[in-house]
Amino acid sequence: MKKPSTVTIREVSPRDGLQGETAEIDTEGKIELVNLLASAGFPRINVTSFASPKAVPRLADAADVVAGVIRRPGLELDASVPNLRGAERALEADVDTLVVFVAASDEANLRNVRRTTEESMVESEAVIRLARASGKNAVGTVSLAFGSPYGDEVTDDTVVALADRFVAAGATGLSLGDTTGEANPQAVFDLVSRLRAEYPDVELALHLHDTRGLALANVLAGMQAGARHFDGAIGGIGGSPFTKDSSGNLATEDLVYMCATMGIETGVDLAALPSINAFLETRLGHPLPGRLGQFMRGSEAASA
Amino acid sequence: MKKPSTVTIREVSPRDGLQGETAEIDTEGKIELVNLLASAGFPRINVTSFASPKAVPRLADAADVVAGVIRRPGLELDASVPNLRGAERALEADVDTLVVFVAASDEANLRNVRRTTEESMVESEAVIRLARASGKNAVGTVSLAFGSPYGDEVTDDTVVALADRFVAAGATGLSLGDTTGEANPQAVFDLVSRLRAEYPDVELALHLHDTRGLALANVLAGMQAGARHFDGAIGGIGGSPFTKDSSGNLATEDLVYMCATMGIETGVDLAALPSINAFLETRLGHPLPGRLGQFMRGSEAASA
Numbered sequence: 164m165k166k167p168s169t170v171t172i173r174e175v176s177p178r179d180g181l182q183g184e185t186a187e188i189d190t191e192g193k194i195e196l197v198n199l200l201a202s203a204g205f206p207r208i209n210v211t212s213f214a215s216p217k218a219v220p221r222l223a224d225a226a227d228v229v230a231g232v233i234r235r236p237g238l239e240l241d242a243s244v245p246n247l248r249g250a251e252r253a254l255e256a257d258v259d260t261l262v263v264f265v266a267a268s269d270e271a272n273l274r275n276v277r278r279t280t281e282e283s284m285v286e287s288e289a290v291i292r293l294a295r296a297s298g299k300n301a302v303g304t305v306s307l308a309f310g311s312p313y314g315d316e317v318t319d320d321t322v323v324a325l326a327d328r329f330v331a332a333g334a335t336g337l338s339l340g341d342t343t344g345e346a347n348p349q350a351v352f353d354l355v356s357r358l359r360a361e362y363p364d365v366e367l368a369l370h371l372h373d374t375r376g377l378a379l380a381n382v383l384a385g386m387q388a389g390a391r392h393f394d395g396a397i398g399g400i401g402g403s404p405f406t407k408d409s410s411g412n413l414a415t416e417d418l419v420y421m422c423a424t425m426g427i428e429t430g431v432d433l434a435a436l437p438s439i440n441a442f443l444e445t446r447l448g449h450p451l452p453g454r455l456g457q458f459m460r461g462s463e464a465a466s467a
Numbered sequence: 468m469k470k471p472s473t474v475t476i477r478e479v480s481p482r483d484g485l486q487g488e489t490a491e492i493d494t495e496g497k498i499e500l501v502n503l504l505a506s507a508g509f510p511r512i513n514v515t516s517f518a519s520p521k522a523v524p525r526l527a528d529a530a531d532v533v534a535g536v537i538r539r540p541g542l543e544l545d546a547s548v549p550n551l552r553g554a555e556r557a558l559e560a561d562v563d564t565l566v567v568f569v570a571a572s573d574e575a576n577l578r579n580v581r582r583t584t585e586e587s588m589v590e591s592e593a594v595i596r597l598a599r600a601s602g603k604n605a606v607g608t609v610s611l612a613f614g615s616p617y618g619d620e621v622t623d624d625t626v627v628a629l630a631d632r633f634v635a636a637g638a639t640g641l642s643l644g645d646t647t648g649e650a651n652p653q654a655v656f657d658l659v660s661r662l663r664a665e666y667p668d669v670e671l672a673l674h675l676h677d678t679r680g681l682a683l684a685n686v687l688a689g690m691q692a693g694a695r696h697f698d699g700a701i702g703g704i705g706g707s708p709f710t711k712d713s714s715g716n717l718a719t720e721d722l723v724y725m726c727a728t729m730g731i732e733t734g735v736d737l738a739a740l741p742s743i744n745a746f747l748e749t750r751l752g753h754p755l756p757g758r759l760g761q762f763m764r765g766s767e768a769a770s771a
Contacts, residue, residue, distance in 0.1 A: 164656040164688060347728030348687055352468040375759045376721040377728075380683040383652055384468060417680040424651035424681075455679045 165387050169428040173207035173368065173394045174200045174415055176443065177228075178243055180396035182212070183411055186447045190224040194231035197240075199442060200397075201232070203435035207239045209394070210258065213249035229256040241302065245276065250290040260300035262338070263287035263329075267321050268311035271342075284325065288332040295333040302336035303329025304370065308354065310345030319354050326358055336366035336392070341381070344374025348384035355388035368392035371413045373399055378413035379421055386427075393418055398440045398451025414453030416440070437463050468691075473732040475696045477511035477672065478504045478719055480747065481532075482547055484700035486516070487715055490751045494528040498535035501544075503746060504701075505536070507739035511543045513698070514562065517553035533560040545606065549580065554594040564604035566642070567591035567633075571625050572615035575646075588629065592636040599637040606640035607633025608674065612658065614649030623658050630662060640670035640696070645685070648678025652688035659692035672696035675717045677703055682717035683725055690731075697722055702744045702755025718757030720744070741767050 177197050181188060188196070193211070200208050210232065216223035225242065232240060241260035242253045253261050265283040266272040272280040287303060294301040308322045326337050337358065341351075351369065358367055369385045369392070371378040382393055395415030416436050422429045440456040450457065481501050485492060492500070497515070504512050514536065520527035529546065536544060545564035546557045557565050569587040570576035576584040591607060598605040612626045630641050641662065645655075655673065662671055673689045673696070675682040686697055699719030723735045744760040754761065 164653055164691065166653065347725060349468055349470065349729040373758070375724060375762060376718070376757070377683060377725055379681060380687045380725060383684045383687055387468065414680070420679060421651060421681055421684060425653040453680075454677070458679060 166425060167386055167391055167427060169391070170386065170422060171206055171392045172415065172418060172422075172429050172431055173209060173241075173392065174205040174397070175209040175370070175394050175412060176200070176396040176398075176400055176415070178209040178211050179394075180400040180412060180443075183401045184447055187221050188446050190227050190231070192446055193224070193228045196439070196442065197228070197232045199439050201235055201238050203439060204429075204431040206237060206430060207241060207260075209262070210240045210242055212243035212245070213252045213256075214243075214245050215248070226252060226256040229258055239300075241300075244290055246286050247289055247293065250293050254294070254297050254299065258299070260302055260336075261290060261294040262302045262304060263290050264304045264306055264340075265325055266306045266311075267317040267325060268307045268313060268315050270313040270315050271307050271311055274313075280325070284328055288328060291329065291332040291334050295335075300335040301333060302338055302366075302368070303332075303334040304338040304340050306340035306342045307345070308339040309341045309347075309350050310343070312343045312345070319357060322354060323357060323361065326362070330362055330365055334365065336368060337362065338368040338370050338392075338394075340370040341372055342370075344372040344377065346371065346381050347377060348380050351381045352384040352388045355385050355390045359389035366392055368394060370394040372401075372411055373413050374411070379417055382413070382418060382421065395419070397436065397443055397453075398456045399453035400443065400447070400451055411452075414451075414456055416453055416455040416459060420455055470690055470729060471695055471731060473695070474690065474726060475510055476719065476722060476726075476733050476735055477513060477545075477696065477698045478509040478700070479513040479674070479698050479716060480504070480700040480702075480704055480719070482513040482515050483698075484704040484716060484747075487705045488751050491525050492750050494531050494535070496750055497528070497532045500743070500746065501532070501536045503743045505539055505542050507743060508733075508735040510541060510734055511545060511564075513566070514544045514546055516547035516549070517556045517560075518547075518549050519552070530556060530560040533562055543604075545604075548594055550590050551593055551597065554597050558598070558601050558603065562603070564606055564640075565594060565598040566606045566608060567594050568608045568610055568644075569629055570610045570615075571621040571629060572611045572617060572619050574617040574619050575611050575615055578617075584629070588632055592632060595633065595636040595638050599639075604639040605637060606642055606670075606672070607636075607638040608642040608644050610644035610646045611649070612643040613645045613651075613654050614647070616647045616649070623661060626658060627661060627665065630666070634666055634669055638669065640672060641666065642672040642674050642696075642698075644674040645676055646674075648676040648681065650675065650685050651681060652684050655685045656688040656692045659689050659694045663693035670696055672698060674698040676705075676715055677717050677721075678715070683721055686717070686722060686725065699723070701740065701747055701757075702760045703757035704747065704751070704755055715756075718755075718760055720757055720759040720763060724759055
């Protein structure tokens, strides 16, 4: 079977994971989480978002979180950046990578940030240019790349046109977000194949949600089409708004475990993940949805 | 991406699914479940097991269940058969297919049925010959085909040697059981490829459990290696003994949904599954573990 020898896993629980949670974790807790993830071997971590502190008070500590993280050699810290003001703050905080977002669905973009996709793209292009001029990496994310829950059609052509804009602005990486778990293996294979052919030198990441249980099958299809970068969140946190039981992000444990069993190097220590899962469960005050995380913790308890 | 145009899904909730449940469903309820599944379009259903009524009292109604099911054209009813006495009862009940089992792990075989794998194989061969002589199909299942939880090594050679015996005895089908969710996509691809090459004319089924969340990725790898027959249980019932939250069988909803989104024909009506999920939840008295089943029922309720 065609498969890569190594893949890069980016841990998104500190930002994407926590943003969907009711419970808030204090600045010290966020720093501890990022340091735990780095200790477990994750080479990239989505640390925070430089959103407006007025709009999202719980992210007002973005710079403090970045400042508190131990900067190990080889560790790449990235931050989500919604606009130029956020980009300036992210650069001041000295993150390694700035991540911008546009939705492939205009309707979703309007609902999320009260701007059209085009308006968000124009601001994203400016952020990418600023990041690159400052010697930083810039990743352009197309969210809802595999379909929109609002009924408007998302085609591969739409996604590729947005990716073209990101790359033209200087993006070092592209990310395809399946924000509401609409992707299937065939769709992932087709879109990844097309983008890999068009931009063989731009990193292409998959940010998959497990809403319908397809995330790992989608990872496998993505690997076969040439993707080498995958996002995950410990315990699958970052839930969908549709139902409290639907998990959100692909659980990092599942991703690391599948790679490990297939002989694909990730650099992540699977055995270190149950304690991070336990840390988050304690801080968030509820069991995390990911099945393997629960299984691993159960097995650990049983063998203790 | 290499994929089949059609696959056959076998529904195992009436037998494999229910056997792990505390709550018991009465004979009428079991018949209703099988008829609901057949109405939804499942072409094959694992209806019951002709185990000894003394050893497993809740399966004493096996013949009554089979007798109560509406026999639609094209519907293949199969029953698990642990020994020759069970085979005689299954033939009397006029099931279409007799399914026998051996574990690839001697240790597991001893624990499950207090016989060595060789002893079970000898009895299975006799059952297969009897079934074929009676004009029925016979499927030989190798359980724990991808690893044993008891620490003893299971190699592909072990599995292939057992499959050879089944085929030599006249089996019309082979099934690889990943009873404790040990499989990974690479292992599935390798073993399925080998068996497909050796026995291109024998149906090869995958019976996957989702203990570690890999079941759908394993289905995808199996499809790519040539498997066209897959088992599922509504809502993922048939839980693992390790933890109450770990789901057991691959949830049928997940399997049907993935095929549907990939344009792979199954003949199953996805929209009919939430009501069967609800039926089982009511009868079993607890929510079923499968995530998509919950999601679909939530969406249905939200749009009602």
